[in-house]
Amino acid sequence: MQTTLQQRINAFVQLGQVFHALGNNLPWPGFDCGLTEEEYQSAQEVILTQPSYNGWFTVDNTRMALRNWSISLQEDNLNNWLSHYSLDHVKPQTTAIICAGNIPMVGFHDILCVLISGNKALIKLSSDDARLIPLALYLLMKWEPAMKEQIQWAEGKLENFDRIIATGSDNTSRYFHAYFDKYPNIIRQSRTSVAILDGTESEEELNALGHDIFDYFGLGCRNVCKVYLPEGYDLNRIIAALLPFQEVSKHNKYANNYDYNKAVWLLNQEDLLENGFMLFKQDKSLVAPTASLFYEFYTDQKQLLEMLNSQEQHIQCIVGHGHIPYGQAQCPGLRDYADNVDVMSFLLS
Numbered sequence: 001m002q003t004t005l006q007q008r009i010n011a012f013v014q015l016g017q018v019f020h021a022l023g024n025n026l027p028w029p030g031f032d033c034g035l036t037e038e039e040y041q042s043a044q045e046v047i048l049t050q051p052s053y054n055g056w057f058t059v060d061n062t063r064m065a066l067r068n069w070s071i072s073l074q075e076d077n078l079n080n081w082l083s084h085y086s087l088d089h090v091k092p093q094t095t096a097i098i099c100a101g102n103i104p105m106v107g108f109h110d111i112l113c114v115l116i117s118g119n120k121a122l123i124k125l126s127s128d129d130a131r132l133i134p135l136a137l138y139l140l141m142k143w144e145p146a147m148k149e150q151i152q153w154a155e156g157k158l159e160n161f162d163r164i165i166a167t168g169s170d171n172t173s174r175y176f177h178a179y180f181d182k183y184p185n186i187i188r189q190s191r192t193s194v195a196i197l198d199g200t201e202s203e204e205e206l207n208a209l210g211h212d213i214f215d216y217f218g219l220g221c222r223n224v225c226k227v228y229l230p231e232g233y234d235l236n237r238i239i240a241a242l243l244p245f246q247e248v249s250k251h252n253k254y255a256n257n258y259d260y261n262k263a264v265w266l267l268n269q270e271d272l273l274e275n276g277f278m279l280f281k282q283d284k285s286l287v288a289p290t291a292s293l294f295y296e297f298y299t300d301q302k303q304l305l306e307m308l309n310s311q312e313q314h315i316q317c318i319v320g321h322g323h324i325p326y327g328q329a330q331c332p333g334l335r336d337y338a339d340n341v342d343v344m345s346f347l348l349s
Contacts, residue, residue, distance in 0.1 A: 003146045005087055008116050009078055011144040015136060016073025022047060023066030034143050046135050050104070054128050055253045057104050061216050062132065065104035072334050081334035082116070085344050090118040095347065096154065096161040098176070099133070100168065101126025103216040108133055109334075110165045113343040115140075115150050122161050124154040165343065186346055188339050191221040192287045193329055196228045196304065196320035197238075206241035208327030212319050213278075214245045215330040217254050218290055221316040221338070222329045225288040227295045228304055235295065239275050248291075249277035258291035286314055 003011075014034050021029050022044065028037040035043070047066075050057040071077065095114045099107025107126070111133065114121040125133060134153075141148045158164070163184040166176045173189035180187065195209060212224040227238065248254050254277075262279055265272055273280040279292040288294040298304045308315060316338070319329050337343055 002092070002118065002149070003144055005082075005116075005118065007144055008118070008147070009075065009082075011140050011147065012073050012078060012112065012116060013075045014143055015139055016070045018043070018139060019066040019073065019136075020070035023063045023068075023070055025063060034139070043135060043139075046131055050131065053131060054101070056102075056217060056219060057129070058251070062104045064215065065132075068331055069105065069108065071331075077334060078116075084335070085117075085348060087117060087348070090348065092119050092150075093162040094120040094122050094152075094160065096122040096124065096158050096164040096166075098124045098158075098164070098166040098168065099126050099129065101128030101130075103220045104129060105132050105136070106220070107167065108136065109338070110167075110343060111137070112334075113347060114165075115147065117344060117347050118150075119347055120150045120152065122152045122154050122158065124158060163347070165346075167338070184346070184349075186339075186341050186343065188341075190287075191314055191316040191339065192226065193222050193224050193317045193319065194226045194228065194286065194308065194315060195224045195326075196301065196318060196323065197230065197233065198301065198321055199230045199233055200321070201326070203241060205326040206238060207244065208325075209238070209319065210242045210245045211327045212329040213242070213293060214248055217248060217251070220330060222332065224319055224329060225293060226283075226286050227293060228298050229295055230301075231297050231299050233297065235273065235280065238295075239273065239278075239280065242275065242278060246275075246277045254291055257289065261289045261292050286311065 018033055018035065021033060021040075028035075028040040033040065047059060047062050050059065050062050097107060097110045097114065099110070106129065111121055111123060123133070137151055141151065161183070164180050165186045166173075166180065167188040168176060170189045173187050176187045193212070195212065209224065216223065218225060229235070249258065258277060258279065262272070262274065265279070265281065270281060277291070281288070281292060281294055282296065283294040284296060285294060308318065317324050317329055319326060
């Protein structure tokens with residue numbers, strides 16, 4: 001028996017409430033959360049053991065992802081989002097989803113779109129993020145057993161689907177196109193994000209920029225790894241504002257990237273600035289390696305925006321005055337679709 005839209009909304013709202021408790025490391029909220037104390041502690045254990053499966057998925061980063069999702073899964077936010085679409089007469093089809101694994105639960109938005117629209121999901125997880133999403137879907141099926149009919153897991157070759165959403169690198173996207181262009185598809189490739197400073201930023205805004213740079217160790221497509229500065233801007237303002245984030249240097253994988261990139265650039269006699277946990281390099285490239293930040297000076301912001309518009313297929317978002325507020329790059333809303341492709345409209349078309 002197919003679930004109603006309201007039943008699906010209710011299940012995701014309850015999931016959001018559990019995410020809130022887990023994301024804030026709260027004690028078991030009681031039976032009202034839909035879990036026994038033992039089940040709740042089992043979910044906590046999944047979070048606590050994440051670093052054993054993926055060193056980048058620290059407990060703090062996993063909880064941050066859950067907190068962000070708990071906001072999106074509030075009932076008002078879900079209803080506001082869904083009010084833009086007509087979900088009355090959906091004929092269920094199967095959408096294959098190939099998930100990325102660069103940050104915790106990065107593929108969950110696609111899964112949410114497919115399930116809440118009443119369609120079926122054939123899910124191929126990334127080996128880098130193979131535990132959090134199954135936990136979330138297990139909880140949904142526990143509370144709304146009929147949703148089991150909507151969820152399949154793909155092992156090996158993808159078969160028996162009507163549409164596909166695939167996320168990967170520039171390299172894998174070429175393979176995705178070769179294999180899947182005969183199906184209606186959304187195929188994503190690598191993107192990055194940039195910040196445009198105009199020189200009037202407060203110290204609080206510059207500190208918030210640190211979240212755009214360092215959240216999830218800068219591994220997400222919404223993380224800023226390139227900043228554009230007005231001619232004559234004192235880069236030391238940014239270097240000083242980022243000091244509160246020096247804890248990242250204690251993470252082994254991050255520190256290894258920092259040491260490696262520093263060694264390579266010093267061998268190549270590149271001009272660098274550093275503060276002990278971040279490398280600053282003047283470079284025209286959009287994508288900086290992990291543990292580094294590229295910067296470039298501009299004289300005309302209008303010309304800069306025209307240049308960035310010409311590169312829009314490589315840019316996920318822009319942070320700055322008149323764009324995404326500082327500190328909010330990794331807090332997307334439900335209508336902030338990856339690559340600006342409306343997944344719900346795709347599913348309903």
